[in-house]
Amino acid sequence: MxxxxxxxxxxxxxxxxxxxxxxxxxxxxxxxxxxxxxxxxxxxxxxxxxxxxxxxxxxxxxxxxxxxxxxxxxxxxxxxxxxxxxxxxxxxAPVTHGRDFRLEFLAKLYFAHQEGAAATQSLIDQQRNACQRLLDDLDHREATLPTDHVYRHLVVQFRRGQIQAILAWLDACRIALHAGRLNVAR
Structure with missing residues (x-):
């Protein structure tokens, strides 16, 4: 091996x-x-x-x-x-796979916060753009699947749901940052 x-x-x-x-x-x-x-x-x-x-x-x-x-x-x-x-x-670099988001993005957020609000905002914006591209790719993939491939449609819908939840969470991060409530230092 x-x-x-x-x-x-x-x-x-x-x-x-x-x-x-x-x-x-x-x-x-x-x-x-x-x-x-x-x-x-x-x-x-x-x-x-x-x-x-x-x-x-x-x-x-x-x-x-x-x-x-x-x-x-x-x-x-x-x-x-x-x-x-x-x-x-x-x-x-934004996280490009939903499965890596929990570990990798949250670690990046921790370090971006140490650099200040501008670095944190930039990280959130870049990640949001990357997630939107992932969502667009999933939409395209689902549109091209044959209708009788139900399982494959369900898998794409599941992944879409994950990315949509991440996008909503990133919006919550942006709101917390602008309100001065995002404190990851402790």
């Missing part, structure tokens, strides 16, 4: 945790479990460490060993220029 690496997606959000300051892996795990991100993504410590190692292998993070007085040395992770570019690109 061959091991094929899947593309990095939600894992890129880990770069957002170290973009402002270097952190050691345990500190990253603590941030994931004690911030609002814990409502989005739960990850076991061992799996987190494997993902961080993969991000290092990809050249997105670099680790150094720091000596401490009266304590064992600890490994500190820093974002590379390539890592910063990958994170920025990930943040700008």
């Amino acid at each position: 061959s091991t094929v690496k899947r593309p990095l997606t939600i894992e890129l959000s880990l770069l957002g945790l170290v973009r402002q300051q270097p952190m050691h892996p345990y500190e990253i795990h603590q941030r994931l479990t004690t911030t609002a991100l814990s409502d989005v993504w739960r990850i076991k410590q061992a799996h987190l460490y494997a993902l961080l190692h993969r991000l290092e292998d990809e050249g997105l993070l670099v680790g150094t060993t720091e000596n401490q007085i009266n304590r064992p040395p600890r490994r500190m992770l820093r974002l590379t220029e390539q890592g910063r570019a990958a994170f920025d690109e990930w943040m700008r």
